[in-house]
Amino acid sequence: MSIPKQPAPAAAEPLLKVEGLVKHFPITKGLLRRQAGAVQAVDGLDFEVRAGETLGVVGESGCGKSTMGRLITRLLEPTAGTIAFDGRDISHLGVAGMRPMRRDIQMIFQDPYSSLNPRHTVGTIVGAPFRLQGITPEGGVKKEVQRLLELVGLNPEHYNRYPHEFSGGQRQRIGIARALALKPRLVVADEPVSALDVSIQAQVVNLLDDLQDELGLTYVIIAHDLSVIRHVSDRIAVMYLGKIVELTDRSSLYAAPLHPYTKALLSAVPVPDPRRRARRERILLTGDVPSPISPPPGCRFHTRCWKATEVCKQQEPPLTALLPGHRVACHHPEEAPTEAVREGAPA
Amino acid sequence: MTTAPTAGGAPTSFLEVRDLRIHFPTDDGLVKSVDGLSFRLEKGRTLGIVGESGSGKSVTSLGIMGLHTVGQYGRRKARISGEIWLDGKELMSADPDEVRRLRGREMAMIFQDPLSAMHPYFTVGAQIVEAYRVHHDVDKKTARTRAVELLDRVGIPQPDRRVDDYPHQFSGGMRQRAMIAMALVNNPELLIADEPTTALDVTVQAQILDLIRDLQKEFGSAVIVITHDLGVVAELADDILVMYGGRCVERGPAEQVFHAPQHPYTWGLLGSMPRIDREQTERLIPVKGSPPSLINVPDGCAFNPRCPYADLPKGGITRTERPELRPVPDAGDGRPHLTACHLPQQDRTRIWNEEIAPKL
Numbered sequence: 197m198s199i200p201k202q203p204a205p206a207a208a209e210p211l212l213k214v215e216g217l218v219k220h221f222p223i224t225k226g227l228l229r230r231q232a233g234a235v236q237a238v239d240g241l242d243f244e245v246r247a248g249e250t251l252g253v254v255g256e257s258g259c260g261k262s263t264m265g266r267l268i269t270r271l272l273e274p275t276a277g278t279i280a281f282d283g284r285d286i287s288h289l290g291v292a293g294m295r296p297m298r299r300d301i302q303m304i305f306q307d308p309y310s311s312l313n314p315r316h317t318v319g320t321i322v323g324a325p326f327r328l329q330g331i332t333p334e335g336g337v338k339k340e341v342q343r344l345l346e347l348v349g350l351n352p353e354h355y356n357r358y359p360h361e362f363s364g365g366q367r368q369r370i371g372i373a374r375a376l377a378l379k380p381r382l383v384v385a386d387e388p389v390s391a392l393d394v395s396i397q398a399q400v401v402n403l404l405d406d407l408q409d410e411l412g413l414t415y416v417i418i419a420h421d422l423s424v425i426r427h428v429s430d431r432i433a434v435m436y437l438g439k440i441v442e443l444t445d446r447s448s449l450y451a452a453p454l455h456p457y458t459k460a461l462l463s464a465v466p467v468p469d470p471r472r473r474a475r476r477e478r479i480l481l482t483g484d485v486p487s488p489i490s491p492p493p494g495c496r497f498h499t500r501c502w503k504a505t506e507v508c509k510q511q512e513p514p515l516t517a518l519l520p521g522h523r524v525a526c527h528h529p530e531e532a533p534t535e536a537v538r539e540g541a542p543a
Numbered sequence: 544m545t546t547a548p549t550a551g552g553a554p555t556s557f558l559e560v561r562d563l564r565i566h567f568p569t570d571d572g573l574v575k576s577v578d579g580l581s582f583r584l585e586k587g588r589t590l591g592i593v594g595e596s597g598s599g600k601s602v603t604s605l606g607i608m609g610l611h612t613v614g615q616y617g618r619r620k621a622r623i624s625g626e627i628w629l630d631g632k633e634l635m636s637a638d639p640d641e642v643r644r645l646r647g648r649e650m651a652m653i654f655q656d657p658l659s660a661m662h663p664y665f666t667v668g669a670q671i672v673e674a675y676r677v678h679h680d681v682d683k684k685t686a687r688t689r690a691v692e693l694l695d696r697v698g699i700p701q702p703d704r705r706v707d708d709y710p711h712q713f714s715g716g717m718r719q720r721a722m723i724a725m726a727l728v729n730n731p732e733l734l735i736a737d738e739p740t741t742a743l744d745v746t747v748q749a750q751i752l753d754l755i756r757d758l759q760k761e762f763g764s765a766v767i768v769i770t771h772d773l774g775v776v777a778e779l780a781d782d783i784l785v786m787y788g789g790r791c792v793e794r795g796p797a798e799q800v801f802h803a804p805q806h807p808y809t810w811g812l813l814g815s816m817p818r819i820d821r822e823q824t825e826r827l828i829p830v831k832g833s834p835p836s837l838i839n840v841p842d843g844c845a846f847n848p849r850c851p852y853a854d855l856p857k858g859g860i861t862r863t864e865r866p867e868l869r870p871v872p873d874a875g876d877g878r879p880h881l882t883a884c885h886l887p888q889q890d891r892t893r894i895w896n897e898e899i900a901p902k903l
Contacts, residue, residue: 256744257715363833393595394771398815398829405826420744427817427827450819464749466774467820468813470797473778480753481746483700484714 210244211382211414212268217241217277219263223489236488237263239438241277242515245382250408250415252429252446254422254461258485260438261418265386268416269303270294281382299329302380306387308367312359318345318370319355325377344373347410349403365396369403376407384416389424401428422465426450434458437488437496440515444522454518454529457497495527503528553631556583557765558607558733563625565599565606572838576602578789580625581868584782586732589759589766591780591797593773593812595834599789600769604735607767608652609634609642629733648678651731655738657718661710667694667721668706675728693724697754716747720754727758734759735767740775752778773812777801782878785809788835788845791868795880805871805882805891808846810899821903828902844885852894857885 218239225232238260245251253261266272268279270286279287286297305311312321322341326333333340342352348369359367368388375383388404389397401424407413419425425432432449434442434457442455453459460479467476481500486492492499498508507527515525565577577599584590594600605611607629611621627634629649634642654660662670671690672683679686687706694702697720710718719739726734736755740748756779759766768779776783776797783800785793785808793806804810814828832849835841842863847853853862866883884891 256746365833393834394773395595395811395815395830396833398827399831401817401827402829422745423817423819426819426823446823461745462819464745465819466748466752466772466778468773468777468801468816468818469820470777470780470801472820478749478753480750482750484716484747485744 209247211247211282212245212416213278213280214241214243214268215278215280217264217267217279218275219260219267219272220275233489236438236491238267238274239491241440243433243440243443245414245416247381247414248412249430250417250428252425252432253416253418253435254420254425254432255435256420256461256485258437258488259435260488261420261435262386264435265303265384265416265418269301269384270297271303295329298325299378300381302375302378302383304368304371304375304383304385304388307391308364308371309359309391311371312367314359317356317358318350318362321359321370322373322377325374329378331378340377341373344377345370347376347407348373349399363396365392365399368392368396368400372400372403372407376411376413379411380413382414382416384418386418387420388417390419390421397424404428422462434461437485437491439496439525440523441497441526442522442524443515444519444524448519448522452530454522454524455497455526456501456503456528456530459530495525497526553633554583554628556628557586557630559583559626559628560603560607561626561628563603563606563627564623565602565611566622568622569838574837575789575840576837577606578840580786580789580791582784582791582794584733584765584767586765587759587763588781589768589779591776591783592767592769592786593771593776593783594786595771597834597837598786599837600786601737603786604652604737604767604769607634607733607735608646608650609639644678647674647731648729649731650733650735651726651729653719653722653726653734653736653739656742657715657722658710660722661718661725663710666707666709667713668708671706671721671725671728674725678729689728690724693728694721696758697721697724697727698750699724715743716750719743719747719751723751723754723758727762730762731764733765733767735769737769738771739768741770741772748775755779773801773816785812788840789837790845791881791883792846793882794868795871795882796878799871799878799880803871803880804895805880806846806884807850807852807886807894810895811849813903814899818903824902828899844883852886852890855886855890857887860885 219237220234221237222231223233223235224230241264253264255261267274270289274287278285281297281301319338319341322344323337326337342355345352350366350369389400392400408415417428426446429446431445433440436457442453442458453462460481463479483500486499494510495508495513498504513525513527515523517523518529561581563577563580567574567576580603592600606623607627611623625635668687668690671693672686675686675689691702691706694706699705699717699720713721739755740751743751768776770776780797783795783797784791785806787808793800793804793809800809804813811830815830817827830849835845841848844866847862866885868881868883871880871882872888
């Protein structure tokens with residue numbers, strides 16, 4: 197049966213497409229500030245974010261996940277590579293060129309204490325995007341801000357309060373309200389819950405979830421906590437030293453990780469169940485993450501990998517699709533998925 | 544047990560804390576950081592203290608170490624009462640000099656942030672040597688050998704060379720290892736680890752947790768682990784103490800606290816965290832509201848404004864009546880499992896089995 201070719205459904209079209217993204221921060225030396233080296237924070241990323249999905253980005257500190265977030269929101273200028281938002285190349289747009297794009301791409305920051313100006317009231321903070329973009333929402337800024345405060349679960353009467361009058365979780369909600377003010381299409385959240393207490397974390401995670409359903413948002417959520425990432429993401433990218441080592445949907449990543457690093461990372465997560473303490477199998481990685489100033493040659497993980505061979509030291513493995521929709525950068529990926537089936541843990 | 548601070552003489556346990564209260568006077572009012580906390584700990588066992596920020600867990604640990612009594616310029620001193628018995632000695636009424644001799648030798652602490660807990664101006668080795676020579680009358684060379692030996696034991700590569708490095712030359716995980724070496728240099732019998740892995744990445748966290756566990760086996764010390772991460776306590780602790788608003792709301796063997804928790808706050812904590820070892824859940828079950836201010840702790844049970852079961856009938860008990868820690872009947876293997884909740888036992892069992900456990 198021949199189906200007439202139709203434009204692909206909106207859900208499959210990438211909203212954000214990143215190719216060969218590189219960011220090197222120069223290290224200068226001496227009086228003439230000659231470049232002595234570079235921190236290779238992000239070193240060649242290829243991925244896409246589909247409209248309506250949540251892409252989780254996970255990795256240890258120093259793996260470049262936050263730099264990646266700042267690059268796709270264009271708070272940083274990429275050294276090389278392209279970032280295309282909705283088909284338009286935004287990789288080298290200037291401040292003025294980015295301004296209209298800022299309506300569509302917003303960011304939620306990690307630290308709810310330093311990301312809100314202590315001298316501004318909540319009303320000013322959440323209303324700032326309207327002022328900067330020269331937009332007057334229907335019914336006026338104040339009304340819209342109060343609607344947003346209500347949307348994120350804050351009392352609209354708190355319009356005139358200052359950030360210090362709120363708790364950490366409430367401040368994070370203010371940050372979320374500000375990010376949502378202009379009805380963005382893509383929200384990049386950098387460690388949105390890591391500064392919050394456990395019981396508050398759950399509130400914010402649920403809020404992000406609800407807002408996505410209500411407003412049809414696309415998220416890129418950056419976090420180091422594998423349990424949180426599993427809860428919020430549809431697809432997950434695992435980063436190590438500036439590179440994506442594994443990129444796949446949530447269930448295959450957690451059920452059958454193919455990259456040794458992902459496997460080690462998952463096995464290291466402390467599980468809140470004392471009964472599992474004795475019988476869990478843990479892969480202990482030795483040492484620390486190497487410095488991104490002089491990353492190891494070949495596969496960047498080979499210094500800590502128990503499967504590393506000669507080829508790993510010399511050749512960098514490309515990120516290839518080993519299974520449909522499951523991309524891995526490894527010379528010796530884990531065997532067939534059936535073998536790596538997750539230890540069953542009935543509740 | 545919680546209300547009689549003067550009752551009984553020297554206890555049989557290695558560490559026993561009785562009715563510990565630590566209050567700080569401030570301009571806004573009295574901050575009751577710890578308000579009547581009692582527990583005991585035997586040698587070779589690990590106690591996990593869990594709670595959110597501001598629940599009083601770190602203040603408790605500093606209180607045991609006797610680090611609160613010195614107020615800056617003699618003002619704003621913490622008001623402390625209660626008893627702390629360590630190996631048959633009462634520390635609260637003891638001479639500060641005597642406590643100082645114990646601190647570091649009998650009891651040592653691993654701090655959360657090794658970068659700020661170590662002096663940036665001195666080498667790692669010098670700091671470990673100092674800690675050793677304060678308590679042992681040895682020459683520098685012997686102390687240095689001891690420092691190298693310990694750095695080696697905690698897994699620092701090339702310890703004879705790294706002993707002369709400064710803290711900034713170490714990575715985060717290595718600094719935490721060096722901190723542990725420093726704490727262990729005098730073979731302390733009580734080791735308090737305050738958020739030992741919070742600043743670390745998961746892979747390094749797993750290394751440090753393994754190290755603490757191995758060292759405890761080797762030295763047979765009593766360990767208190769203070770953390771907000773239920774995963775970390777489940778890895779380490781034999782017993783768990785859940786703190787809320789400066790008081791203990793639940794205490795018992797780890798197995799019991801995770802598999803038959805009794806207090807609604809413990810249920811809330813378990814429901815709030817996404818878990819990697821369970822099937823994916825659609826939604827987390829958060830605890831509504833936020834932790835109370837310790838200046839204005841709610842009357843009665845401090846958790847009552849956030850408790851979803853506060854309105855269930857409890858046989859004439861009003862909201863302003865404070866629940867005391869009471870043992871849970873038939874709590875398994877004989878070790879006490881206590882909880883401070885007004886809910887009748889059968890209601891608690893029913894709610895946990897029918898409403899909470901299936902959703903986790």
